[in-house]
């Protein structure tokens with residue numbers, strides 16, 4: 098046996114040993130007993146109980162003292178660990194975790210500048226300490242929503258990170274997996290002294306139950322608590338498997354990451370409920386608190402909605418006249434956490450909380466995909482989040498997102514199929530990319546590798562990048578995902594639709610009108626973040642895909658219509674609708690013409706971007722920190738291979754390009 102073999106054996110032995118002594122786990126009631134002892138996490142809730150008693154007695158000093166010094170939890174034997182740990186552990190962590198990073202990004206108004214992010218680092222601790230003197234009545238809620246809540250997300254993702262590092266390591270025993278984040282999480286969530294399916298307790302479980310009852314989502318146990326407990330069992334199962342999180346069992350990371358993403362998404366349910374409740378009750382102090390806990394997370398979703406909510410809710414003066422519009426904006430963001438209007442429920446029969454029609458949920462810009470499609474338009478959230486995590490150097494979590502996905506659940510054909518997400522890395526390497534020929538072959542032969550996009554992103558994420566700043570790295574992986582990975586997927590879906598249309602015409606038994614491939618192409622062209630909101634007009638800066646790109650560059654090329662939107666957009670929309678109609682009618686020849694035309698038009702915004710970035714960056718040095726430099730290169734890499742092939746489409750492309758201000762740049766491209 099090699100030395101490494103012995104280590105693995107020793108580790109295996111210790112894992113077995115740990116599972117033999119599982120009776121030493123912590124019994125949290127309600128059917129939950131953890132694998133390892135994590136009572137100290139549960140005991141933090143007893144400090145909360147005492148704080149509530151001090152607040153009820155209007156004894157601010159004792160309440161604050163309990164928060165700062167603690168009484169019941171001992172993370173190290175003989176030393177009290179106060180609730181303050183919940184904010185300190187997150188902000189000074191060795192590895193800052195994704196929900197916290199997105200919070201800072203939101204508080205910094207979508208800036209990834211390290212100086213700006215740094216300013217918000219202690220937002221939670223500062224807020225909590227301040228409310229003890231300004232709004233003592235919300236102190237306990239502030240500790241729950243800002244302190245324990247974020248710490249809970251941190252524990253889950255830190256567990257995934259340790260699992261990932263162990264899996265890669267030659268000697269996994271160097272990394273202490275402890276409860277893998279799962280045991281720690283569930284103990285923190287439920288707390289000590291919790292009676293199942295009631296609000297009798299002091300932790301996040303009771304907090305979620307209280308508001309769940311008001312929204313009709315706790316009968317008898319709050320839905321969020323039921324689902325978190327079930328997911329805890331799944332995560333715990335992943336960690337119990339022999340050699341979990343070692344190179345001998347590499348699947349643990351993907352499973353654990355997927356479970357952590359699902360759990361943290363569910364955790365926003367009580368935050369939305371408390372925020373909506375406080376809005377309806379016009380409780381300004383509570384609105385401010387819950388908005389501070391929730392709204393910065395919306396920085397990972399549609400930017401215009403985030404900005405509107407931030408300016409109306411994270412504002413010194415809250416205007417309750419705007420509550421109806423605010424609720425609509427909040428509802429439009431549920432999908433970003435894969436939760437629904439039913440999950441949130443209805444408070445006090447308020448008809449503003451009635452679910453919008455399911456169809457509206459799926460509509461993307463003006464286009465309504467068929468029911469059989471997977472929500473691929475949400476891949477733009479993966480792109481956006483990957484870009485951001487890379488730009489703030491949350492590299493390990495960027496890698497996990499890239500490899501395992503986070504936003505687009507795969508269709509499951511039976512309850513027994515495991516829950517997984519579509520990932521960019523899977524779409525970057527699947528053989529289905531060949532459906533995008535001839536374009537895919539043009540790319541492959543130009544770059545000399547059919548997995549070139551995957552390899553490029555992997556190398557940037559592992560620190561091998563020629564770019565000067567993390568922001569440039571973010572731009573590079575984001576644009577490569579959108580315009581090299583997903584663009585090719587979209588073209589592939591169109592070609593597959595052509596093929597199956599012709600195939601269906603030849604097969605008398607086939608059902609006409611199967612349009613899902615075409616719909617999926619549309620979803621990958623438009624994305625989930627486009628379209629009008631509240632009956633108004635679309636925002637120009639929201640999207641990550643071709644559709645948004647067309648809008649952003651149209652003004653530079655004088656190709657806008659009277660409303661300020663790109664003319665290319667109307668061409669794209671018209672062709673998408675035409676194609677759908679032709680497919681429905683089984684008119685395959687015309688459908689093929691439409692699809693080919695659309696493929697050509699899609700290159701217009703890409704070429705425009707390539708020219709615009711070149712024009713902005715032609716005098717910059719290669720070590721410049723400008724994002725134009727990165728944009729210019731990534732876009733050119735998706736245009737040049739096509740032009741190289743002397744395809745006749747170049748004529749059409751150049752014809753459609755309005756003259757840019759710097760004409761000579763056309764020749765460069």
Ligand SMILES: *[C@@H]1O[C@H](CO)[C@@H](O)[C@H](O)[C@H]1NC(C)=O
Nearest residue numbers: 407408409411412413414416
């Ligand atoms: C606060 O609200 C006012 C009025 O709606 C708005 O003009 C202002 O920009 C908001 N402040 C912030 C910081 O968003």
Ligand SMILES: *[C@@H]1O[C@H](CO)[C@@H](O)[C@H](O)[C@H]1NC(C)=O
Nearest residue numbers: 418419420421422447448449
């Ligand atoms: C908001 O919605 C409620 C309930 O639908 C309605 O009664 C009220 O008039 C609306 N307020 C405004 C300002 O539109």
Ligand SMILES: *[C@@H]1O[C@H](CO)[C@@H](O)[C@H](O)[C@H]1NC(C)=O
Nearest residue numbers: 600601602603604605606607
């Ligand atoms: C169509 O269905 C019939 C009856 O199920 C079957 O016998 C026939 O082979 C099918 N034709 C094709 C082309 O699949």
